[in-house]
Amino acid sequence: MDLDEILAKKPGDPLTELVKxxxxxxxxxxxxxxxxxxxxxxxRTKQNIQRAVNHRASANDIFKT
Incomplete structure (x- = not known):
């Protein structure tokens, strides 16, 4: 994905402002x-991603049929 496409979606976003x-x-x-x-x-962001992946995996294990 092009950086301009990402930034165009989030005007005023702190990350957008940081990049500019x-x-x-x-x-x-x-x-x-x-x-x-x-x-x-x-x-910190990568840790949050890993927590989300682990949470989803745990939920998938619980609800396996």
Missing amino acids: QDLERLSVDELHERVAILERELS
């Missing part, structure tokens, strides 16, 4: 800090 930010104005230290924050958010 001008990185040229940031210092190297600020860019490193941004990367660290984004890596933590990526990890």
